[in-house]
Amino acid sequence: SNSQKLLCSVTGFDPKIKWLSQYREKTGRASDVTVMEDGRVKAYSEILVPQQEWNQGVTYTCQTDIGQ
Numbered sequence: 111s112n113s114q115k116l117l118c119s120v121t122g123f124d125p126k127i128k129w130l131s132q133y134r135e136k137t138g139r140a141s142d143v144t145v146m147e148d149g150r151v152k153a154y155s156e157i158l159v160p161q162q163e164w165n166q167g168v169t170y171t172c173q174t175d176i177g178q
Contacts, residue, residue, distance in 0.1 A: 113158040120153055121146070122176025127155040130171045131163075 118127050118138070129136040138157040145151055159170060 112161050114161065114164045115156055115158055116170055116172070117141075117154060117156045118172030118174070120174040120176060121150050122174075123150055124176070125151055125153045126175040127153060128173045128175075129155070129157045130173055131168060136170070 116129075118129070120127055127138065127140070129138040136157060138155040141154045141156055143151060143153045155172070157170065159168070
């Protein structure tokens with residue numbers, strides 16, 4: 111494969127997910143979003159890391175904001 115997939119999940123009332131690598135924001139892809147019985151939202155985001163960056167050990171961070 112030419113890339114590796116990372117997955118991030120967050121639960122909150124207005125969750126947002128942001129990907130960062132080397133202090134720069136990266137574009138991820140929102141996947142499943144589920145509304146739970148208590149009104150909270152469970153959200154997932156995935157990002158593809160190029161194989162070269164994966165092999166070099168480049169760090170990717172999933173930053174979340176769960177809302178109020």
